[in-house]
Structures are given as structure tokens and as C-alpha cells.
Amino acid sequence: MASNVVLATGLALILVGISGSLLRRDILRIVISFSLIGTGSHIMIVSIGYVKNGTAPIVDRTLSVADAPVRAVDPIPAALVVTAIVIGMAVTAVMLAYAIRLYDSKKTLSIDDFTESKW
Amino acid sequence: MIELVGGVLILLGAAFHFSAGLGMLRMPDVYTRMQAATKASTLGNTLVLAGIAFFHPGWSLKLIVIVYFVFMTNPVSSHALARAAHAIRNSMGRTPVVDALSDAPQDRQWVMWRILVAIVVASFGLIFATVAISHVEQQSLRPLAESYVRLVPEALRAPNVVTGILLTYRAFDTLGEVAVLFMVAAGVGLVLTSSERGNDDDPGPGRRAVMQSSEVVRTGAQVLGPLTAIFAAYIIMNGHLSAGGGFQGGAVIASGIVLMLLASPAYQLDLEFLSVAESAAGVLFVVSGIAGLLFAGGFLDNRILPLGDFGAFFSAGAIPLLSVLLGVKVGCELSVILDRFRP
Numbered sequence: 314m315a316s317n318v319v320l321a322t323g324l325a326l327i328l329v330g331i332s333g334s335l336l337r338r339d340i341l342r343i344v345i346s347f348s349l350i351g352t353g354s355h356i357m358i359v360s361i362g363y364v365k366n367g368t369a370p371i372v373d374r375t376l377s378v379a380d381a382p383v384r385a386v387d388p389i390p391a392a393l394v395v396t397a398i399v400i401g402m403a404v405t406a407v408m409l410a411y412a413i414r415l416y417d418s419k420k421t422l423s424i425d426d427f428t429e430s431k432w
Numbered sequence: 433m434i435e436l437v438g439g440v441l442i443l444l445g446a447a448f449h450f451s452a453g454l455g456m457l458r459m460p461d462v463y464t465r466m467q468a469a470t471k472a473s474t475l476g477n478t479l480v481l482a483g484i485a486f487f488h489p490g491w492s493l494k495l496i497v498i499v500y501f502v503f504m505t506n507p508v509s510s511h512a513l514a515r516a517a518h519a520i521r522n523s524m525g526r527t528p529v530v531d532a533l534s535d536a537p538q539d540r541q542w543v544m545w546r547i548l549v550a551i552v553v554a555s556f557g558l559i560f561a562t563v564a565i566s567h568v569e570q571q572s573l574r575p576l577a578e579s580y581v582r583l584v585p586e587a588l589r590a591p592n593v594v595t596g597i598l599l600t601y602r603a604f605d606t607l608g609e610v611a612v613l614f615m616v617a618a619g620v621g622l623v624l625t626s627s628e629r630g631n632d633d634d635p636g637p638g639r640r641a642v643m644q645s646s647e648v649v650r651t652g653a654q655v656l657g658p659l660t661a662i663f664a665a666y667i668i669m670n671g672h673l674s675a676g677g678g679f680q681g682g683a684v685i686a687s688g689i690v691l692m693l694l695a696s697p698a699y700q701l702d703l704e705f706l707s708v709a710e711s712a713a714g715v716l717f718v719v720s721g722i723a724g725l726l727f728a729g730g731f732l733d734n735r736i737l738p739l740g741d742f743g744a745f746f747s748a749g750a751i752p753l754l755s756v757l758l759g760v761k762v763g764c765e766l767s768v769i770l771d772r773f774r775p
Contacts, residue, residue, distance in 0.1 A: 314569070315569075316567070316569050317564060317565075317567055317569070320563070320567050321564045324560035324561075324563065325560075327556075327560070328553055328556060328557055328560065331552070331556060332549060332553045333552055334639050335549045335552065335553075336546070336549055353751070361567070361571075362577075363570070364569070364570045364571070364572060365569050365570065365571050368594075369675070370581055370590040370593040370594060371591055371592045371593065371594075371674055371675060372434045372592075372593075372743075373591060373673075373743075374672060376608060376638040378585045378586070378742075381581045381582070381585065381593070382573060382578045382581050382582050382767060383572070385573070385581050385593065386573075386576060387570070387573060387574065388578055388580055388581060388593040388594045388597055389576065390596065391594050391656055392594050392597040392598045392602060393744055395594070395598060395679055395680070396598075396605065396606070396609045396679070398679075399609065399613065399682075399683070399762065400612055400613075402683075402766075403612065403613055403616035403769070404616070406620055406773075407616055407619055407620055407623070407770050408618060409773065410623040410624050410651075410772070410773075411623060413623075413624060413773070414623055414624070425683050425760065430725050
């Protein structure tokens, strides 16, 4: 049940990001929307790995080595998402660099003013 | 019989060509004339060539190629001509219902766009809802996950299963991701080359004279800077024992650098040192991977260093070393990327 709620939250964030990237006119807000899509998908992926009544897959005082295969949650989605977060940040950096160059060329941050490729 | 079909097709093509000519003569302005000429004559061409194919079946392939070229070039060139005509403000015969290329905002277009976006988001929402509803929580781990959770404390002697996966079992993906980060740093450096940006006369946002930062930020940085450095080192070194690791620590290093950049805007990062440190860390990462090939089970195997006692600080073989290298590389890379964004 808990992971269903988290999964729904992640998917809702992705929906917010999609609608934001389509409806916004300010370039920086579009970049934020893409970042929201990324965050939502990270949350979604981690929530898929939840095991009922499970705990973090780290062996310490609360989780012994023998108990780990029974009570730990899935570590693979967590490992994948660690990578994904860093790469998402890197992609956001590239998008912001492009936003800066677009501003330098037209002195405006509204995508309505970039009409050369408009069909 | 075949020739009859061919003849009918050629006749139809000729009829369309005739309507194209009639349209060019009778339409009121340049845009509608262009539409008549292009659409009707493209179809007429296609029908005539199809009709010829019935008379000379051996030429079919050549005729198909000609039809393809006509389809590619006719619409595209007339589109470009129409845009050029609009750009030099050729007049329209009557007031248009919708002028897609005009600069004035269009109310109808605004509403249509919103409706389209609503449809797209609603359909995504429907698909997502079926995913969210049909998701069943796992009762126990899947076989691969269970084997990882068993193997990492046993074979690698690392308490943190996620770090064990990231730095030994899936360490090749980590190496690939380090390569992606390097590519992004190079790309951002390319896009934001400061020599090109300095040539604009009009100062942009934040390109005014370097502002002195407020006392709150400066004092906060003085307090938090050393704390952030210690915290980053702790996270990196304890990656194999509790939650943490190279990526997380590298991100904390970069946030500490951002704090310093905010507190003293005139601070110049030693970019040469950062580049050398980052490259050295990357090279050492690959070298320890190759050492794994030579001295242990395979590429980036962690058994090149002694496995030690479970839960001790110096344990889990090469994982702490790889954590440190990863943390240094990610921290330097993110700092270099962030430095590019400064005016």
C-alpha cells in the first residue's frame, strides 16, 4: 500500500512536469519542468523496489547478515537511481547553458520570441 | 486491358494538372495560388507516372524513384516560398481566419494549444493510473536482488549492499557514468566559452560589476564551509559501511564550492588544479579496474586489496579506494561545471 502511494506521487510529478514543459513560455521554467520529470521518474523507480515491511539494504545493528535476504528492500533500483540523479543534474546543467546562450542572442527568456524555425 | 488502366490514370493526372493551371489563374492571392499549384500538380505528376508504369513495366523502379523525388521536393520548396512571401508581407486576398505565421497573439490558437496539452496530459495520466493501480507490492525479493543482498556482505565484505553493487558488480556502469559526466563538463565548457560571451555590449543578467555578497552569506559560508568539507569526506569514506559513497560525497563537495562561490563572488577557482585532480582520479579508477583484471577475478573486482574484517573502516577491498576516487572526480567535475556559469 505504501509503495502504491509513492508510485502515484512519482507519476503525478511526471504529469506536472510534462504539462509544465508544454504550457510554460519562460525557458527557465521549462528547464524546471524537465527537472521535475526526472525527479518523478526517480521516485517511481525507487518505489517499485519496495518489499512489504522491508528496510534499507544496509547490514548494521538493525539488520543482521542472516536476516538481510528476507527483510531488505531491492537494492538494484536504488543503485540505478543514484546514477540517474547525477546524470539528471548534468543534463540540467547543459540545458541551462543553452538557456544562457539563447538569452545572449535575443535578450529575452520567452520562447515565443524565437521564431526562426516556426512553421 | 493493362494499357486501358494506364491510359485512364494518365487522363486523371492530366485533369489534375489542368485544375492546377486553372487554380493558378483564378486564385486571389499568392498563397492560395501556391497551394493550388503544388497540391494538384504533385498528385497529377504521381498519377501520370503511375499510368506510364502500366505501359512500361520494366521502368517501374525508376518511376517510383521519380515519384519519391517529386514528393520530397515539391511541397518543401513551395512551403519555403510561402514563408518567404509572408516574410516580405505579401497581402492576403481576404482577412485570414488563422494566420499561423503572424506575430500577433492568436486567441483561437491559445485555446487550441491548451486543449491539445490537456488531451496529452490526460492520456498520459490514464496510462500512469493503470500502472499505479495494478502495481502489487513485492512480498519478497526477486532472485537477482536476493543474490546481491546475500553476496555483497559475504563475498565482498561490504555492509552497504547498494555501494557494493555500484562499485563492484555494476562498476562498469559507474565508469560509463563518469564518462558521461566528463562529456557534459566538456560540452558545457564548449557552449559557455567566456571569450565569445564577453563580446556583447549589452550586459546581461548578472553581468553587471561583481556584487559584494551580503554579510549573512559570508558568515554562513565561513561556518558551513569547513563543516561541508568534513561532511563530504565522511560520506565518501563511509560509503561501504552505511549510506553514502562516491557520488553522494561528490555532490556535497560541489555544494560546498557553490557556497564559497556565492560568498565571495570574486573568488577564482584554481581550474588547472581541478582539471588535473579530476583526470588523475579518473585514470586511477581505470588503473584499479585493470589491476582487478590482473590480480583478482575481473575488471574492477574489489579483491585487489585485502577484504579485512566485516564492518571495519579498512575493509571491503578496493571499494573505499574507488569511493574516494569517484568522490574526487565527481566533486571536481561539478565544480568546474558550476564555475562556467559565473559571469
